[in-house]
Amino acid sequence: MSAGGGRVCVLGLGNLMCSDDAVGMIAAHRLAQDARLPREVEVVEGGTLGLDLLDSVHGVSRLLVLDAVDTGVPPGTLTRFAGEELARLPTSKSVHLLGLSDLMNVLRLMDAPPIETLLLGVQPESTDLGTMLSPAVEAAVDGMVESALEQIEDWLMAGRDEAVAMIPELAAPVAGF
Amino acid sequence: MARVVIDPVTRIEGHLRIEVEVEGKSVTDAWSSGTMFRGIEKILRGRDPREAWIWAQRICGVCTTVHALASVRAVEDAIGTEIPENAALVRNVIAGTQNVQDHIIHFYHLHALDWVDVTLALKADPAKTSQLAQSISDWPKSSTTYFKAIQDRVKTLVSSGQLSLFSSGDWGHPAYILPPEVNLLAVAHYIEALDVQREFIRIHAVLGGKNPHPQTFLVGGMATGMDGNEPGAALNPTTITLMNQLVKNAKTFVEQVYLPDVVAIASFYKDWFNYGQGIGNYMAYGDYTTGSIKEPAGFAFPRGIIMGRDLSTVHPVDTQHVSEFVTHSWYTYAEGDQASKHPSQGETSPKYTGPAPPYEFLHTDEKYSWVKAPRYDGKAMEVGPLARTLIAYASGNDAVKKIVDATLAKLNLPAGALFSTMGRIAARALEAEIMVGHLEQWVAKLDDNMAHGNVKMHNGEKWNPDSWPKSCQGFGLEEAPRGSLGHWVEIENKKIVNYQAIVPSTWNAGPRDAQGQRGAYEASLQGTPIADRNRPLEVLRTVHSFDPCLACAVHVVQADGSAYGRKALAI
Numbered sequence: 001m002s003a004g005g006g007r008v009c010v011l012g013l014g015n016l017m018c019s020d021d022a023v024g025m026i027a028a029h030r031l032a033q034d035a036r037l038p039r040e041v042e043v044v045e046g047g048t049l050g051l052d053l054l055d056s057v058h059g060v061s062r063l064l065v066l067d068a069v070d071t072g073v074p075p076g077t078l079t080r081f082a083g084e085e086l087a088r089l090p091t092s093k094s095v096h097l098l099g100l101s102d103l104m105n106v107l108r109l110m111d112a113p114p115i116e117t118l119l120l121g122v123q124p125e126s127t128d129l130g131t132m133l134s135p136a137v138e139a140a141v142d143g144m145v146e147s148a149l150e151q152i153e154d155w156l157m158a159g160r161d162e163a164v165a166m167i168p169e170l171a172a173p174v175a176g177f
Numbered sequence: 178m179a180r181v182v183i184d185p186v187t188r189i190e191g192h193l194r195i196e197v198e199v200e201g202k203s204v205t206d207a208w209s210s211g212t213m214f215r216g217i218e219k220i221l222r223g224r225d226p227r228e229a230w231i232w233a234q235r236i237c238g239v240c241t242t243v244h245a246l247a248s249v250r251a252v253e254d255a256i257g258t259e260i261p262e263n264a265a266l267v268r269n270v271i272a273g274t275q276n277v278q279d280h281i282i283h284f285y286h287l288h289a290l291d292w293v294d295v296t297l298a299l300k301a302d303p304a305k306t307s308q309l310a311q312s313i314s315d316w317p318k319s320s321t322t323y324f325k326a327i328q329d330r331v332k333t334l335v336s337s338g339q340l341s342l343f344s345s346g347d348w349g350h351p352a353y354i355l356p357p358e359v360n361l362l363a364v365a366h367y368i369e370a371l372d373v374q375r376e377f378i379r380i381h382a383v384l385g386g387k388n389p390h391p392q393t394f395l396v397g398g399m400a401t402g403m404d405g406n407e408p409g410a411a412l413n414p415t416t417i418t419l420m421n422q423l424v425k426n427a428k429t430f431v432e433q434v435y436l437p438d439v440v441a442i443a444s445f446y447k448d449w450f451n452y453g454q455g456i457g458n459y460m461a462y463g464d465y466t467t468g469s470i471k472e473p474a475g476f477a478f479p480r481g482i483i484m485g486r487d488l489s490t491v492h493p494v495d496t497q498h499v500s501e502f503v504t505h506s507w508y509t510y511a512e513g514d515q516a517s518k519h520p521s522q523g524e525t526s527p528k529y530t531g532p533a534p535p536y537e538f539l540h541t542d543e544k545y546s547w548v549k550a551p552r553y554d555g556k557a558m559e560v561g562p563l564a565r566t567l568i569a570y571a572s573g574n575d576a577v578k579k580i581v582d583a584t585l586a587k588l589n590l591p592a593g594a595l596f597s598t599m600g601r602i603a604a605r606a607l608e609a610e611i612m613v614g615h616l617e618q619w620v621a622k623l624d625d626n627m628a629h630g631n632v633k634m635h636n637g638e639k640w641n642p643d644s645w646p647k648s649c650q651g652f653g654l655e656e657a658p659r660g661s662l663g664h665w666v667e668i669e670n671k672k673i674v675n676y677q678a679i680v681p682s683t684w685n686a687g688p689r690d691a692q693g694q695r696g697a698y699e700a701s702l703q704g705t706p707i708a709d710r711n712r713p714l715e716v717l718r719t720v721h722s723f724d725p726c727l728a729c730a731v732h733v734v735q736a737d738g739s740a741y742g743r744k745a746l747a748i
Contacts, residue, residue, distance in 0.1 A: 016235060017220055047235075051282055051286065051371070051374060051375070054374070054375040055376070055378065055379060058375060108334060109330070109368055111330065129219070129220065131220070
């Protein structure tokens with residue numbers, strides 16, 4: 001198991017040349033430039049996945065993935081997948097070497113899975129070739145960044161609590177109560 | 178006679194559909210179809226040629242660097258500039274690292290499951306696996322305890338239903354013939370290879386600023402800082418030491434794990450040295466030099482063509498003879514679809530005329546693929562590690578001859594056995610071994626140059642577009658992991674007016690041409706045995722032996738799991 005209080009990583013996914021497919025990459029880019037982003041958080045612009053990302057996510061305790069997710073809801077809608085829902089996302093039809101769930105499985109196989117993984121999605125309108133987001137999806141980017149910042153804050157708090165719990169002198173009085 | 182369809186072919190990059198005709202227990206004909214349109218060429222028009230590589234490397238999400246490299250070379254050729262030796266070395270290290278990493282990933286993570294049955298690994302005796310491992314290699318991770326621990330971990334994951342990674346295997350298929358212990362050995366190395374490749378590719382982060390999609394390519398050289406006294410420079414004594422260590426680790430893994438595993442597995446599957454022969458014409462542009470890219474004599478991996486499996490003659494390559502057909506591809510040419518066009522005059526006008534989805538079969542007598550059909554002098558060619566190895570072997574390259582002959586001797590096979598499915602797999606491992614040797618030397622040379630104060634990394638003579646001709650054309654060639662890659666660029670008034678790429682998988686995965694000549698995948702599938710038409714594992718073995726990579730494009734996660742290729746077909 002990964003150590004408590006460890007690394008938090010944000011992974012943006014998507015193809016920058018396929019219009020709304022890029023939303024996770026663009027949100028990750030904006031997040032990385034945001035002054036409110038805690039310094040210890042790594043932001044990785046992961047592009048179109050693949051095993052090359054393994055080094056970025058290996059040993060991470062909490063992983064936040066930003067990506068375009070097609071759930072058939074109106075374009076620009078924010079969605080969240082965690083735990084079982086995330087595990088159920090299909091993998092066999094992935095057009096890439098490794099879908100997100102494949103990447104998670106590889107980490108399990110290596111005995112190094114994150115404690116927690118969360119996927120923040122935006123419903124795309126179009127994934128045709130192009131370098132611009134459609135208006136509805138562009139409007140959703142700020143919301144995605146805000147959600148990401150909130151999630152990071154929650155995780156860092158949780159990470160601090162875990163770190164405290166791992167120091168016996170600090171943990172002991174709490175246990176004694 | 179029956180037609181069997183595999184769509185999508187999994188454990189590859191991109192979208193590939195294979196249709197085969199089966200008579201009795203054997204494939205009689207095959208059609209390869211790229212089911213996704215790639216329009217990178219259109220995106221590049223009108224852009225500054227100096228930034229073309231940034232866009233071009235997004236052609237693919239995996240072997241990103243190769244397109245960046247071919248692109249800067251094309252522009253350098255067009256505007257007429259040479260690069261400093263250090264830049265050539267850095268490019269060699271980046272591309273060579275990519276090759277070795279790709280070959281390791283291909284063998285263990287994309288291809289091994291065609292030969293290795295994970296469910297049988299669970300039945301293996303860890304003690305016997307340990308004996309086997311120690312009999313073929315000095316690799317230290319070979320104890321009974323170690324294999325038992327791996328077996329337990331895989332068992333836990335499989336029983337909890339979490340191992341979708343392994344779900345694409347045809348477990349229990351009669352074509353799996355390895356003893357349980359070899360299966361366990363391969364599964365253990367599958368997991369170890371995950372760590373090896375993840376560590377090794379850190380070289381790209383050192384030299385490229387980041388990975389994937391390195392950021393340090395530059396027309397005229399590289400933007401990689403080099404300074405022996407500057408801890409912040411990408412190349413300094415510390416990073417040289419790090420790269421030396423990473424190369425050394427990869428070299429040990431290739432020598433003690435990858436190559437012995439390939440030989441061990443091949444020795445059980447010797448009949449696969451008879452299947453998958455394919456076209457028999459092999460081409461390599463050649464690559465990897467510390468001198469000028471215009472001087473093939475200095476290439477570590479030589480340029481050449483072998484025709485009709487005749488290793489006695491290596492023919493020269495002149496890229497003027499490269500052309501592409503769209504007779505069976507979903508494009509049109511202004512000159513008509515029987516014509517073939519040199520990539521410098523290339524045209525990408527998509528026109529889908531295939532069946533409306535959902536459909537059962539493609540119209541294989543007409544157009545049936547988004548991949549064009551490249552030809553050299555009108556002949557179909559196979560490109561890739563096997564082509565490179567054969568051309569180096571036939572050219573009399575000592576290092577290649579030595580290692581190829583030693584491996585063939587271990588398997589008690591003649592050189593002709595290389596023209597096969599298993600030959601492709603073996604060539605890839607042999608090439609990885611040759612390449613890690615070169616990597617050591619290139620890193621040492623960078624170290625030496627730095628020690629002597631030679632830190633020049635960029636030639637800025639032609640950086641200013643005012644120094645360019647009003648109109649110019651150029652091409653950039655490279656030997657990417659999967660084979661010969663070419664980018665062709667045409668520049669007018671400082672802007673790109675035409676851009677064409679012929680990627681390795683275009684050569685290998687392409688459809689028939691105007692004369693009806695088959696592409697490399699198609700030809701290689703003739704005569705493939707099929708034990709079970711519902712599970713055509715044998716077809717996958719041969720297709721995967723090419724390491725297919727059909728350019729990535731869209732990767733939206735679909736929550737309902739619906740088939741993805743369909744949307745692409747509707748474009």
